Amino acid sequence: MKEDLLYHLWQYQKFAKHNLRTVQGDELRVFSAGHLNTLAGPDFAYSKIMLNDVTWSGSVEIHVNSSDWYRHKHHLDENYEKVILHVVWNNDKEVKLRDGSLLPVLELKNRVYPEILEKYEKMMGDNHDFTCRNLITKVPDIKLANAFESALNERLRTKASKVSEVYKSTNQFWEETAFKVICSAFGFKVNSGGFGILAEQLRYDILQKNRDQRLKIEALFFGLSGMIREKNKDEYSETMKRYFSFLDHKYSLGGSMMSERDWNFFGARPANFPTLRLAQLAGVVCKSQLFFDAILNSDSLKDYYAIFEFEISDYWKSHYDFGKKKKSATFSLSKASKENLIINSVIPILAAYAMEKDQHQYWEKAIDLLSSLSPERNSITKKWNAMGVELGSAFETQACLEQYKHHCLEKKCLSCSVGYHLLHSHSSIKGNLSEEIVKN
Numbered sequence: 001m002k003e004d005l006l007y008h009l010w011q012y013q014k015f016a017k018h019n020l021r022t023v024q025g026d027e028l029r030v031f032s033a034g035h036l037n038t039l040a041g042p043d044f045a046y047s048k049i050m051l052n053d054v055t056w057s058g059s060v061e062i063h064v065n066s067s068d069w070y071r072h073k074h075h076l077d078e079n080y081e082k083v084i085l086h087v088v089w090n091n092d093k094e095v096k097l098r099d100g101s102l103l104p105v106l107e108l109k110n111r112v113y114p115e116i117l118e119k120y121e122k123m124m125g126d127n128h129d130f131t132c133r134n135l136i137t138k139v140p141d142i143k144l145a146n147a148f149e150s151a152l153n154e155r156l157r158t159k160a161s162k163v164s165e166v167y168k169s170t171n172q173f174w175e176e177t178a179f180k181v182i183c184s185a186f187g188f189k190v191n192s193g194g195f196g197i198l199a200e201q202l203r204y205d206i207l208q209k210n211r212d213q214r215l216k217i218e219a220l221f222f223g224l225s226g227m228i229r230e231k232n233k234d235e236y237s238e239t240m241k242r243y244f245s246f247l248d249h250k251y252s253l254g255g256s257m258m259s260e261r262d263w264n265f266f267g268a269r270p271a272n273f274p275t276l277r278l279a280q281l282a283g284v285v286c287k288s289q290l291f292f293d294a295i296l297n298s299d300s301l302k303d304y305y306a307i308f309e310f311e312i313s314d315y316w317k318s319h320y321d322f323g324k325k326k327k328s329a330t331f332s333l334s335k336a337s338k339e340n341l342i343i344n345s346v347i348p349i350l351a352a353y354a355m356e357k358d359q360h361q362y363w364e365k366a367i368d369l370l371s372s373l374s375p376e377r378n379s380i381t382k383k384w385n386a387m388g389v390e391l392g393s394a395f396e397t398q399a400c401l402e403q404y405k406h407h408c409l410e411k412k413c414l415s416c417s418v419g420y421h422l423l424h425s426h427s428s429i430k431g432n433l434s435e436e437i438v439k440n
């Protein structure tokens with residue numbers, strides 16, 4: 001028996017209630033299981049029960065064996081004086097509170113349907129990533145939809161918190177925050193580290209003052225990134241050297257802050273080379289738009305795509321790196337790349353704004369936008385597809401990534417609505433737990 005199953009059984013009151021009594025023989029009724037406490041102190045707070053005719057409000061502590069009370073040294077901790085009920089699997093030792101009174105105990109070992117225990121053992125003993133893989137398509141759609149909705153909200157909160165940290169680092173300036181988040185997202189997967197460092201180092205005031213001069217913005221990006229190499233001698237490279245030297249001197253930048261080691265060229269297709277991505281970012285910046293304003297006020301998917309539409313400078317129309325000519329003339333962002341940028345910058349910014357300003361409509365806007373984007377395709381979404389789960393939008397693919405990483409892999413099936421359904425569906429068909437279990 002594991003404590004997390006006991007938490008689950010108590011939280012959802014999944015045990016036989018017939019002739020419910022404490023081991024001391026007092027009649028017990030549960031009005032409220034209380035709230036699961038993940039911080040220090042007893043496991044459930046604000047619980048409400050009735051013992052004989054007296055109503056009690058307070059905390060509930062859960063243990064496998066009642067003797068764990070002493071093993072965990074709760075008898076020395078005054079936080080545990082407010083415990084009104086000890087819920088245990090096995091009552092192997094009497095527990096006394098400081099005033100000498102006996103702590104009421106509810107023992108569950110004869111009150112839980114064996115099928116639940118068997119299913120739980122199977123779930124937890126399964127080494128596959130998905131314990132529900134053979135049954136997930138038989139679970140009502142609403143269960144998976146609930147699991148995805150809660151995972152998606154979790155994911156958005158995590159992403160929004162990261163944006164809020166950037167917001168604080170910019171002295172609460174949303175436009176600068178939006179630029180930094182967009183800059184980080186331009187690294188995509190291959191160069192997220194490099195673009196993240198660059199986003200932290202770039203001074204927004206310099207961008208603002210020079211955004212109408214494309215070559216200077218490019219020189220600033222390439223210079224700080226450490227990509228302007230002495231060996232490149234073509235006209236464009238010489239211009240970059242000259243402009244960066246000018247900007248470095250004017251704004252006391254301290255030279256290149258990064259080196260080639262910060263960038264990934266190997267393993268990236270030329271279209272993903274950081275040089276080309278930086279040139280594209282320069283194109284986006286030089287549109288002179290207010291990013292945050294556009295993010296907050298755009299109404300259609302077309303408007304959001306437009307944030308990432310730009311004119312690229314002539315050199316990058318024919319090169320993918322300094323001195324290296326490309327065969328194809330592709331230089332704009334693909335639809336998939338624009339959607340990736342929307343998922344990783346626009347949506348977290350909307351969610352962060354909703355959280356910072358307590359304006360739920362922007363959270364809804366983020367969710368609506370995700371729902372209108374195409375589903376992503378990656379190794380994790382393929383795993384869901386292989387189980388027969390169709391993913392119809394980026395809302396679902398983002399949700400399934402979170403669900404997989406933070407629930408399925410961590411075997412948190414008891415807190416997932418799919419896992420809950422699988423654990424209890426058969427026993428709930430049979431009705432409440434049978435009296436026989438109690439008698440045995």
Ligand code: SF4
Pocket residue numbers: 129130131132133147403407408409411412413416417418419420
């Ligand atoms: S957490 Fe939910 S979806 Fe994931 S494996 Fe467990 S039951 Fe299945």
